[in-house]
Amino acid sequence: MAAPSDDVQVLSAFFSMFGLRVLIALEHKGVPYKYIAENIVHKSRRLRQSNPVHKKIPVLLHNGKSICESLIIVQYIDETWPSLDKPSILPKDPYSCAIARFWADFVDKKAYDAGLLIIKSLPGVDREEAVKNFIEVIQTLDTALRDVSKGKPFFGGEHIGLVDVALAPFLCWFEAYETLGEFKIWEGSNCVHLQQWATDVMEYPSVKEALKIAHSDVIVECAYNMRSFYHGD
Amino acid sequence: MAAPSDDVQVLSAFFSMFGLRVLIALEHKGVPYKYIAENIVHKSRRLRQSNPVHKKIPVLLHNGKSICESLIIVQYIDETWPSLDKPSILPKDPYSCAIARFWADFVDKKAYDAGLLIIKSLPGVDREEAVKNFIEVIQTLDTALRDVSKGKPFFGGEHIGLVDVALAPFLCWFEAYETLGEFKIWEGSNCVHLQQWATDVMEYPSVKEALKIAHSDVIVECAYNMRSFYHGD
Structure with missing residues (x-):
């Protein structure tokens, strides 16, 4: 369960299949988050600063720390917020x-x-x-x-x-x-x-x-x- | 530590930077393995059968089960054989x-x-x-x-x-x-x-x-x- 003080934001776009993965994982874990729509043509300073290497969505901002690349983010979510009522996203074996x-x-x-x-x-x-x-x-x-x-x-x-x-x-x-x-x-x-x-x-x-x-x-x-x-x- | 009965084989080639990753990880964990040189032009039946999707080296064969894609193999090695005297390859945090x-x-x-x-x-x-x-x-x-x-x-x-x-x-x-x-x-x-x-x-x-x-x-x-x-x- 996310701590009440956890600040979780997702920089993404409604059509991004990579960004939507992050939302699924957060929903699955019951982690409250703020969705921030980014323009992928005119990239915001926030996006450029939080993913300076690729400058791409999605980016997960967790208490100010940025995590990039959708599959890496999904694994981060899985490891950070253990599932209580269902199996983890990655199997243990x-x-x-x-x-x-x-x-x-x-x-x-x-x-x-x-x-x-x-x-x-x-x-x-x-x-x-x-x-x-x-x-x-x-x-x-x-x-x-x-x-x-x-x-x-x-x-x-x-x-x-x-x-x-x-x-x-x-x-x-x-x-x-x-x-x-x-x-x-x-x-x-x-x-x-x-x-x-x-x-x-x-x-x-x-x-x-x-x-x-x-x-x-x-x-x-x-x-x-x-x-x-x-x-x- | 690998069990004495563990059969570990690596299908690779001496020049493959992806295959060499697998060897480093196995050496790092002290896992004995058999290195099998594959021809990447004339692909062996063994290679095609053990990586039927991509038909590429490297492949790790562990007790007959095949694992493909170098970074996935390295993580598998890290999770399968815990380090005794050094930190794991992937950090815990x-x-x-x-x-x-x-x-x-x-x-x-x-x-x-x-x-x-x-x-x-x-x-x-x-x-x-x-x-x-x-x-x-x-x-x-x-x-x-x-x-x-x-x-x-x-x-x-x-x-x-x-x-x-x-x-x-x-x-x-x-x-x-x-x-x-x-x-x-x-x-x-x-x-x-x-x-x-x-x-x-x-x-x-x-x-x-x-x-x-x-x-x-x-x-x-x-x-x-x-x-x-x-x-x-």
Whole structure:
């Protein structure tokens, strides 16, 4: 439980899948926090000072100390505020922990870029390649979920764990990927486990609470703006 | 201490800065291991089966279970084999732990690529840019070391920690960067802390033992081959 004197602030943006991870973890731990919306184009002095190396959101400010990089922040939250009524976000067993870190890292290395490729893609071969790559990433995650969860609803088991926290915000971008990529993610991808997970995780209380700021229709607009930006329109 | 029945194998290559991290961590913990040299062009069935997602070295095989991605492996080693006579590789305090993870992640995201840019670069503007970028990365690490170590020799303090383990193998490539980039890393970069660290860390027993397979002159040759490969020679 956070001490009453704890000052917890999150510098982020409603559309940031990395920032939303931090909110999920804080909600999961029941830590009260102040959400501070940052402009990622015109970066505030606060953002530049609290993350001088990368100058990127999200940043967690805990009693004035800044922690950067979303997966590092999530682990910090997990270690700083022990769970009372549910398992920790990272499993205690070192091997399970390594497996969770591996898949969270996979989301960072493959899933984010796969989505970005779709947003940048124009109709034609590029688009086809981007959609094919995206489906492969989703299928890899579907297999991972099947192997890791062993029949339980989440990567973390009965409760959400690191991979669920890392991946759930990705779902907020699915409408944007489908709209801009002109395809349907679940049709033909045969990802039955991941599709059920997507339904379940969006109903998980801390995820639902954290992601309520991430409106899909506004994110679709953001994605169109990103595409224009990339193509210099 | 590893149990006598522990079977520990590392799939790696002598020039892999990621693989060398794993050897340093095992040496540091006094865990006996078998080093298995992998061919990264003609990948063995063993490598493809033990890291089916990325098919990359290093892989740690511990009693038949595979763990992939170097920083994840190092954390696994730290959590699996507690240190008896020295501090753990990751600090116990969550904030110090987050800072260590941040800088190890920085090495992965910036330092490796900065080196690769030099290897790929041909004389001219590209080369100048690559060298400038490399020096900036080194200077950022110099400042980080000054701030984190607080006058002690290593990022980890009196003993090596996660950032030292992550960064030390990078030094094995310095001769290659200097030769192919036609510049001197320490001249003009004014990185007095990092330069002293480089001397100290190479003398640290577990680092010295692990890195003895990484001969700089052979790595220079590897770097020339990489350049030829990139430019299609």
